[in-house]
Amino acid sequence: MKNSTLPTRLLLPVALAAAAMLSGCGQAEFIPAAPAAGLAANDAAPSSPLVNRWADPAVWPKRLAVRTGLSSWARAQVDPARPIMGMIVPAVGPLQAAGASRPAQEKVERELYADVQSMMRRRTGGSAWRDYTVVGEGPGSYLFVTSDDPYATDVWDGPAGKPVSYFKFMSARPAEAAGAVGREVVFTDDSATAAAPATPADSRRLLLERTWFALYTPRTGPAKGLIVLLPGMFGTPQPIVQQFVGELRANGYAVLRALAHPSRFTEQVTFGIVESADLKPQAELVARTLTDRAAECAYAVQAALLHTRDTNPALREVPVTLVGMSGGAMVAPTVIARNPGSVHAAVLIAGGSDFLQVALESNYKDMIDALHFVWFPTRPARPEPKPRSDGRTPPSAGMMRADEKPSPEMLSRFVELYHQAAPLDSVSTGTALRQVHSLFMLAEGDKAVPYARGVQLWETAGKPDRFNVSGGHETLFLFLPGSFGKLIGWIDNATAQAARPAAK
Numbered sequence: 001m002k003n004s005t006l007p008t009r010l011l012l013p014v015a016l017a018a019a020a021m022l023s024g025c026g027q028a029e030f031i032p033a034a035p036a037a038g039l040a041a042n043d044a045a046p047s048s049p050l051v052n053r054w055a056d057p058a059v060w061p062k063r064l065a066v067r068t069g070l071s072s073w074a075r076a077q078v079d080p081a082r083p084i085m086g087m088i089v090p091a092v093g094p095l096q097a098a099g100a101s102r103p104a105q106e107k108v109e110r111e112l113y114a115d116v117q118s119m120m121r122r123r124t125g126g127s128a129w130r131d132y133t134v135v136g137e138g139p140g141s142y143l144f145v146t147s148d149d150p151y152a153t154d155v156w157d158g159p160a161g162k163p164v165s166y167f168k169f170m171s172a173r174p175a176e177a178a179g180a181v182g183r184e185v186v187f188t189d190d191s192a193t194a195a196a197p198a199t200p201a202d203s204r205r206l207l208l209e210r211t212w213f214a215l216y217t218p219r220t221g222p223a224k225g226l227i228v229l230l231p232g233m234f235g236t237p238q239p240i241v242q243q244f245v246g247e248l249r250a251n252g253y254a255v256l257r258a259l260a261h262p263s264r265f266t267e268q269v270t271f272g273i274v275e276s277a278d279l280k281p282q283a284e285l286v287a288r289t290l291t292d293r294a295a296e297c298a299y300a301v302q303a304a305l306l307h308t309r310d311t312n313p314a315l316r317e318v319p320v321t322l323v324g325m326s327g328g329a330m331v332a333p334t335v336i337a338r339n340p341g342s343v344h345a346a347v348l349i350a351g352g353s354d355f356l357q358v359a360l361e362s363n364y365k366d367m368i369d370a371l372h373f374v375w376f377p378t379r380p381a382r383p384e385p386k387p388r389s390d391g392r393t394p395p396s397a398g399m400m401r402a403d404e405k406p407s408p409e410m411l412s413r414f415v416e417l418y419h420q421a422a423p424l425d426s427v428s429t430g431t432a433l434r435q436v437h438s439l440f441m442l443a444e445g446d447k448a449v450p451y452a453r454g455v456q457l458w459e460t461a462g463k464p465d466r467f468n469v470s471g472g473h474e475t476l477f478l479f480l481p482g483s484f485g486k487l488i489g490w491i492d493n494a495t496a497q498a499a500r501p502a503a504k
Helices: 009-024 039-044 072-076 101-121 238-250 279-311 325-336 356-362 408-421 426-435 451-460 473-478 480-497
Strands: 030-031 087-091 095-097 133-134 145-146 165-174 185-190 193-194 204-216 226-230 251-258 269-274 322-325 345-349 372-374 437-443 464-470
Touching: 009 269, 030 480, 072 279, 072 408, 087 101, 087 279, 101 133, 101 145, 133 322, 165 279, 193 269, 204 279, 226 238, 226 279, 226 325, 226 480, 238 251, 238 372, 251 279, 269 279, 279 325, 279 480, 322 325, 322 480, 325 345, 325 426, 345 480, 356 408, 356 451, 356 464, 426 451, 437 451, 437 473, 437 480, 473 480
Parallel strands: 133 204, 226 251, 226 322, 269 372, 322 345, 345 437, 437 464
Antiparallel strands: 030 464, 087 165, 095 145, 133 185, 165 204, 185 193, 204 251
């Protein structure tokens, strides 16, 4: 099964630049935090039953139990209520996005076999003796592989400078009957092979997921802080991210960079929503899918941050700032909710609240091509059609027909039911931002992550500091390098506050 890693997705950076030229220049206006905002506003968090549900460990999806390989120091840092949900393994650079060519897909398959063996040999628990069928990432997933040429140009180098290491986080979860599409690998007796036509009856089916990271150290001297950088979809906008990493390193920061979202974050899935049926289980299915995707982002950062501190003792005590861009900013609240106390500040650039509504409203939804909704609204009953003169059976009056859009009433009810079933959506986890110093940067004409959704998240976060930029999503990022000094200045202040000993 090929991963649809492009070709249209390669057009995203081009579309960003072209659209920016048409949407006006990005003038930034600074809006300071509301008087009651900030860390002192924790007690003022919204009282809606939809918020703060992320604090309950039971709402976080389970993963296959494996030995993490972390040191005793690192294991001592883990809250038993928030265990590490996977494992970290080294990755060999230079890395490149997996293409659709046959040689590229053969490389994907080889690395899949190696990763399955690595994970299965570390599994723990009473069922460790059982055979497993591990399902690799399906269509739409975004994967990285090691370049065949060790001397090839490293796309993660350039203005950012060369990473000191690459590694990946891997996890596995039970495969639902309707959701397991991808290469299948059977793991039996410490060996991984292509799945036989008949899967062993006692085999447990698991979905494998992977997230790749690069670590950069400061250009000179010890690090004064650690930046966890979550980019937009498919690692975009890569040139802007590269420049920002370089500027952060020049200003004394180490950078832990996710190369993209977890591999299945953009896996293609289609939901058929039928109004005449019970909407609740349908909304719960969508919520379960989006919850798993957001949780995987949080699990990956949790493990990667701990691994980075474990293997770099000089970074164990420095303050941590999370920087999210676009899709990375959307999941940032959920990442912070999983890591209370580990992140001291957050910068959210073009982020927003409500994964479902952004997926429905974004003008990037067709380009990203991950979530598809087919709506079957209820229609007034029609009289039975008359028999046809040619003897052919006429269409049934009760036949369901799909519409591009649901009725406003159907959509409103569906979104309400989704919110009730999605405790890790930023509608809920946005309150986690009240625990850290936060800065928002929003574009007033944003249609990729609609501006109204950004304001919604900013309000849930307690109305912290904010830059408003004229123009759209593309304008914001095209002119973002001009704001690097302001952003790094804000991060410097937040870092200094976090490093300052608390008053006794």
